[in-house]
Amino acid sequence: xxxxxxxxxxxxxxxxxxxxxxxxxxxxxxxxxxxxxxxxxxxxxxxxxxxxxxxxxxxxxxxxxxxxxxxxxxxxxxxxxxxxxxxxxxxxxxxxxxxxxxxxxxxxxxxxxxxxxxxxxxxxxxxxxxxxxxxxxxxxxxxxxxxxxxxxxxxxxxxxxxxxxxxxxxxxxxxxxxxxxxxxxxxxxxxxxxxxxxxxxxxxxxxxxxxxxxxxxxxxxxxxxxxxxxxxxxxxxxxxxxxxxxxxxxxxxxxxxxxxxxxxxxxxxxxxxxxxxxxxxxxxxxxxxxxxxxxxx
Numbered sequence: 001x002x003x004x005x006x007x008x009x010x011x012x013x014x015x016x017x018x019x020x021x022x023x024x025x026x027x028x029x030x031x032x033x034x035x036x037x038x039x040x041x042x043x044x045x046x047x048x049x050x051x052x053x054x055x056x057x058x059x060x061x062x063x064x065x066x067x068x069x070x071x072x073x074x075x076x077x078x079x080x081x082x083x084x085x086x087x088x089x090x091x092x093x094x095x096x097x098x099x100x101x102x103x104x105x106x107x108x109x110x111x112x113x114x115x116x117x118x119x120x121x122x123x124x125x126x127x128x129x130x131x132x133x134x135x136x137x138x139x140x141x142x143x144x145x146x147x148x149x150x151x152x153x154x155x156x157x158x159x160x161x162x163x164x165x166x167x168x169x170x171x172x173x174x175x176x177x178x179x180x181x182x183x184x185x186x187x188x189x190x191x192x193x194x195x196x197x198x199x200x201x202x203x204x205x206x207x208x209x210x211x212x213x214x215x216x217x218x219x220x221x222x223x224x225x226x227x228x229x230x231x232x233x234x235x236x237x238x239x240x241x242x243x244x245x246x247x248x249x250x251x252x253x254x255x256x257x258x259x260x261x262x263x264x265x266x267x268x269x270x271x272x273x274x275x276x277x278x279x280x281x282x283x284x285x286x287x288x289x290x291x292x293x294x295x296x297x
Contacts, residue, residue: 001107003058003060003087005056005058006025007038008056008058008087008105009025009026009038009056009085011053011110011112012038012039012054012056012085012103012105013025014110015110016039016041016054019044020043020044020202021041021043021044022041022043022044022136023039023040024039024040024041024136024140024141025039025040025138026038027040027128027131027135027139028102028129028131029078029125029127029128029131030125030128031127031129031131032104034127034128035053035074035075035077035078036055036057037053037075037079038054038055039053039054039085040052040053040054040078040079041053041131048145049121049122049123050080050081050118050121051078051079051121052080052081052085052116053072053078053079053081053083054077054082054084054103055071055072055082055083055084056084056085056086057085057086057090057091058086058087058288060091061091062220063090063091063095065066065088067095072073072084072097072100074185077125078124078128079121080119080120080121081100081101081116081117081118081119082099083100083101083102083103083116084101084103085101085103085105085110086103086104086105087104087105088104088105088107088111089104089226091144093113093114098117098121099116099117100116101115101116102114102164105240108240108252114229129279139205140292146180146238148255161229163182191272196219212290227252229247232247236251236254237250238250238292240251
C-alpha cells in the first residue's frame with residue numbers, strides 16, 4: 001500500500017489511541033512558529049508523565065532532511081522521546097538518531113522495531129498547556145467514536161476504513177473463538193470418521209473371516225459327500241460321475257433282482273427249516289422217573 005503523509009499519521013493516531021492516553025495529530029504546541037509534531041501523545045497519569053512526539057515520514061529523502069536539519073530535536077522540549085513512524089522497509093534502526101524510536105506500518109498493522117530512550121520531563125511549557133486547553137480539548141472531541149461513525153456515514157473513506165478496523169478489533173475475539181471452535185469441531189469430526197472407518201474395517205474383516213470359515217466347512221462336507229458317492233458308485237459298478245437318478249435306478253433293480261432270485265428263495269427256505277429245528281431243540285426235555293421194584297415197566 002502506498003501511503004500519503006496525513007493518512008499514515010491518522011492511521012498511527014488510531015493505533016495509539018487508548019483510554020490511558022490523549023492523542024492529537026498535526027497539533028502545534030504553542031503560538032505560531034511553535035513545533036508541530038505529526039502525532040502527539042500525553043498520558044492520563046499523575047505519576048508517570050511521559051508525553052511522546054511522533055514524526056511521520058513517507059520518503060527516505062524527507063527523513064534524511066529532518067535528521068540533518070535537527071527538526072526532530074525541537075520536540076524534546078515538549079516530549080520525553082521522539083519516535084519516527086514510517087512504512088515498513090523505508091528505513092532501519094541503524095538510520096535513527098541516537099535515542100529515537102522506530103515504529104513501522106506493515107500490511108498487518110503497526111509494529112515497534114525500536115523503543116525510544118525516555119528522558120525525564122516534569123512539565124510542559126506554559127504555552128503548550130494553553131494551546132492544549134484552547135485548541136487541544138476541542139480536537140479531542142473530534143475523535144469521539146460517534147463523530148467518526150458520522151464521518152463514515154457521510155462517505156469519508158478514511159473514517160470508513162477506521163470504522164471497519166474498529167469493528168474488526170471488537171469482533172476479532174469472537175471470530176477467533178469461532179475459528180477455534182470450528183477447528184475443534186473439525187478435529188472431533190475427523191476422529192469420529194476415523195473411529196467409524198476403523199469399526200467398518202473390523203466388521204468387514206469379521207464378515208470375511210466368517211464367510212471364509214463357512215466356505216471351508218462347506219467344501220469339506222462336499223468333499224466327504226463326494227467320497228461317499230464315489231464309494232457307492234464303485235459298489236454299484238457305476239462310473240464316479242453317475243447321476244442321482246442312475247444310482248436310484250441301480251439300487252431299485254438290485255432290490256427287485258434279490259426278490260426274484262431262486263437261490264435267495266432256497267436259502268430263505270433252508271434258513272426257515274434251520275430256525276424251526278433250533279426252536280424244537282430248545283424245547284424242555286421231559287423228566288423220566290426211575291421204575292419201582294416189582295412194577296412192570
